[in-house]
Amino acid sequence: MMRKRIRYGVTAAALAGVMLAATACGGTTRGDDSGEGSGGGAQGEADPDAEIPEGLAISFLPKQLNNPYMTYANSGGQEAVEELAGEFKEVGPSEANASSQVSYINTLSQQGSDAIVIAANDPDAVCGALNQARQAGSVVVSYDSDTNPDCRDVFINQATAEEIARVQVEMVAEQIGGEGEIAFLSATPNATNQNTWLELMEEELAKDEYADIEVVDTVYGNDDDQKSFNEMQALLQSHPDLAGVVAPTTVGLAAAARYLSGSDYKGEVVLTGLGTPNQMQEYVEDGTVEEFALWDPKDMGYLAGYAAASLSAGRITGAEGETFEAGRLGDYEIGANGEVVLGPPTVFNADNIDEYDF
């Protein structure tokens, strides 16, 4: 009975397949050029002397709440908004995913927020909601992780990719004494930021001054603590002559440092990369890691706050070449694609690590 029915089912499925193949001609395919939706970009004229009104509602939407890095960045945002006598608000999902960010964007739009400052979990998934919010009158600033440029006015870039790549190469080259095998411990194989940095680091290493340094491997810890830990372990065992490891991700660097500090390789293998002072303090103090780099997220949030207020007041529109004043950080100019660069990365070591809290 059952078997017969299954045979009918298979036949039906095969028929459906044939019919599908028949419809395959003449549909919407990837090559088709379709008109984009409500595009972004600068609109209207900027008035550099416009007054920033009091009581602007500026809302920060981090990748997730309860993430110390984001909390610290938003404390800078709060500082800026309070200096401008605006209303600061921080909302967000407890887990970093794009779909829940969308519902928070909708809520902010419904509440009539003047400015939305967002660190996007997915550059495209938040786009539709952001454009709807902009149509409803909000301005949008992205920080930390950009959205598709079509759906925001300004992006606060924490540091240029070239700077980040250069500082990491400098650190590792100096610590291994200019020669030897090095490897990379990255986030995920498709993480946009990390891949850009890896590429630029390879370019930097191709220069003559780094001719004696050889990159032997690149592994991925998926920004998962345990996985990064395992990858670091595998790396050291597969390459006995390894002199240094660069981890351009905070999760990866902390996990790698934890592995190194409890292993026989401590002091033998150099470890550096991007990390947060609080996570790395222990390993800098016990000598596992000499120095590492990152930008100051608090300044990034502060700058985003000023950019949002300036946009909302009409001082800037997000067009290239416009300048605005950002409180204690001074003046900033908007670059190509609506990007504002915060500045060169900060290098942390035993001398300055106590001054930061994130």
Added chain:
Amino acid sequence: MGPEVGTAPKAAASPGADTRSALRRLAGTRETSVIGALVVAVLAASLLVEGFASGRNAGFLILDIATIALIALPMTLIVITGEIDLSVASTLGLTSAVMGQLWVMGLPLETIVPLCVLLGVVLGAVNGLLVTVAGLPSLAVTIGTMAMYRGLAYVVLGDRAVADFPFEWTGGATARLPGTDLPWVVLLIAVLAVVFGVVLHATPVGRSLFAIGSNDEATRFSGISVAWTKLWLFVASGAVAGLAGVFWTLQYGSARADNAFGLELSVVAAVLLGGVSIFGGKGALPGVLAGVLLLGVIRNALSLADVSSDVLSIVTGVLLVVSVVLPTTITRLRERRPRPAPS
């Protein structure tokens, strides 16, 4: 999963008490209390929360719960037969990943969409065959396929996101019905809800689902093909999850392997909150829809009122526990009073 065997309500014996007990039964059912709670929540939110009572907000709310509502429909039927499908969110993720990959390979969307639903059917059938033919417990099977389908989604698309779907399709997914603030997906939910509702509550097949849930073996002897019925339910669940995968991908304009990660627990929570017994045999579709809406309304109202998402998590948990503890306790107290319980 508890040691207790469900205490089915005894049919009223005396003829006079018939209408009265029917009324009481209606007032006392889980689904009526959920619908009541929903009405209260909507009224309270409209009065107390600024910006809640507007068409625009209703549109946002419906888009938020659309996926859960869709998947909850077949899930209700599955739980009523005493089974469960935890692989739905992974099915959604795998469908989304395949959709992205096929799009990159250059297939037209008109072909991709039906293929994705078909993929959902296949994935559902795998669950169904493992449960019916191999005779394995659905809880364990679908925990296994949950991991496997999600894993395959990563194998297909890795960590990439495919996001260059044409605007007519992505914008179309969230488009509003002409003249209203309601997204068109509300029609899709309504149609499917009517289909599943009629099957469950107005056909012999539906009655057999309740029968299977309350006593599988007796049903088997009564001539209903238990295995066949369950297989169909898992196939339906897979198909709807596949459809939801297409909708999700277009709604957010982004095909990713981790789409809807963890959504299975939200769906199960909504179904249970809606009054479906986890032991099977009891439940109703209107209650489940009210459960889905109730969670959506609370989430939306709290976030408009600037209440942090931490509280939301606590509220969801408390609601779920209270919704089962309260009726069970009341039933036990009531039973204890008139006659000595036969333990």
Added chain:
Amino acid sequence: MSTTRNPDSTGSPGTAAATGSPAGAAATAPRPRGGGDARAGRRVRQVRELGILLALVLLIAVTTAVNPGFLAAQSVRDLLLGATLLTILAVGQSLVLITRNVDLSVGSVMGLSAFAVGTLFVAFPGLPTPVAALAGVAVGTVCGVVNGVLVAAARVPALVVTLGTLYMFRGIDFWWASGRQINAADMPDGFLGLGRVTLLGVPLPAVVALLVVLAAGWYLRNYRSGRELYAVGSEPQAARLSGIPVDRRVFAPFVVNGALAGLAGVLYAARFGTLDATVGTGMELEVVAAAVVGGVAIFGGSGTVYGAALGALLLSTIDAALPMLRVDSFWQQAVVGLLILVSIGLDRLLAVRTARRLRGGGSRGA
């Protein structure tokens, strides 16, 4: 979700009691009757556990052949440390599963306990390690009591209750942490050292996990109340009628499981040093998976904690071995999913075989 009423289409055939190590019947009925079943059941159990052990050995052998570094002392220590948390949680979960219940809140409980320990150290920097550890276990125990009361006293389905408390405990954790993170520098070296101390070359946490496994195994095998857990799990009504205090036997595993999740939280804090409110998120299904791979039946009455521990060890080894084998890490989850399906399929096959053999031997049928 099916219950006893459904012997054929689920994996819990009537003979499930016989496949658990000491048969449920043996706990209450005079021994001779259940003796034959129990012996056959034990053999099946042993075959099953040997199977996992074999898979484990095979995996280690292949990985070592590809990458000899896999069996270096450091690597083995790391592997054992990695398996510790999952093993402890799997043992607790098995106790609950055996009574035909489930605890989905373990990940949240572990996170809450870990954060509690961290917060204690921030508030009282000089706190002695044992006091902090006890506090973490106590937090877990309280959570376990909440689950246990709701399931056993209010007689509410465990799946629903613990799904609810999963959200509740996690919400409390988020609310408490409110964006804070506790770092290694906030905790004393003595406490963090717990993760690095070794006993005869074996890391201390792994020793603790081993003790937990042995203690639970000893209890289930040699104590009347332990064997009664199987009876409750295979046939709750019959267990009640035969005078077993079912509610208490259901309650206790939840409390023990909560305490073990608390212990796991303490060990997590000591080992990782970085704590925020997301610790242990999504751990619950991994734990259930480890137990199921280890042969603990999801519908109760069958399985041992040794099997669950082996299951946990196997899953952890897969995690550690795939990068060594240079297998694309994207395959990892798919492999684990397949393993779960194979495991429950195998269980079903063995159960059917045993049932057939028992029937042939003139024992009571299914």
